[in-house]
Amino acid sequence: SDGGEGAIDLAEKILPLLKAPFDFHPLYDLNLSISEKLNIVVQNIYHGKKVNFTEDAQKQLKMIEKNGWSDLPVCIAKTQYSFSDNPKLLGAPSDFEVTVRELAPRLGAGFIVAYLGDIIAMPGLPKHPAALELHMDDEGNVSGLS
Numbered sequence: 001s002d003g004g005e006g007a008i009d010l011a012e013k014i015l016p017l018l019k020a021p022f023d024f025h026p027l028y029d030l031n032l033s034i035s036e037k038l039n040i041v042v043q044n045i046y047h048g049k050k051v052n053f054t055e056d057a058q059k060q061l062k063m064i065e066k067n068g069w070s071d072l073p074v075c076i077a078k079t080q081y082s083f084s085d086n087p088k089l090l091g092a093p094s095d096f097e098v099t100v101r102e103l104a105p106r107l108g109a110g111f112i113v114a115y116l117g118d119i120i121a122m123p124g125l126p127k128h129p130a131a132l133e134l135h136m137d138d139e140g141n142v143s144g145l146s
Contacts, residue, residue, distance in 0.1 A: 030071045034061060037074045038100065038114055046083035047094040057114075060103040064112060069105050078116040085117035 028040045035051065042048040053061060064070060078098070079087040085098040102115040115121065133144035 030073060034064060034070055034072075034074060034103065034112055034114075038076070041074065041076060042098055046098075047092065048084065048096045048098055050097050052097055052099045054099060054101045057100045057103050064103060064105060067105075069107070069112065072105070072107075073111045075106075075111045075113045076116060077113055077119050077121060079119060087117070 027044060028037045032040070035053070038051045042051050078085050081087040082089045083092050084096045086096075089096065098116050100114045100116060104113045104115065104121075106113055113121075130144075135143050137143070
């Protein structure tokens, strides 16, 4: 068999799910303040108690409000080890507070990023970047792509 039968079986199982009614609704209203949105995420998803803001984050919050960006959704950057902002508080603790140290508008993407704890916003890179294997010969042919 060429494997097409498995794909058809899968499609036949998925199709009824796509036609079934669903009750999706956003977690928060975009008209809420950035602070309210963050508290809703922390309390309802992370099971935390509340969100605090550093002095710098409070200034950034005022700038966001002044520029009319408060209706944007929020994205939270935090440790992957915990629902909290503390990488030593492993897993899914509850009843904790988090501190927003920075708020960064990402207007092209259309959201506000809240940085919690000591997180670095740069993606991890491999020890040997794939770009080191890319080469172009004199005729413009590229090799090293996989």
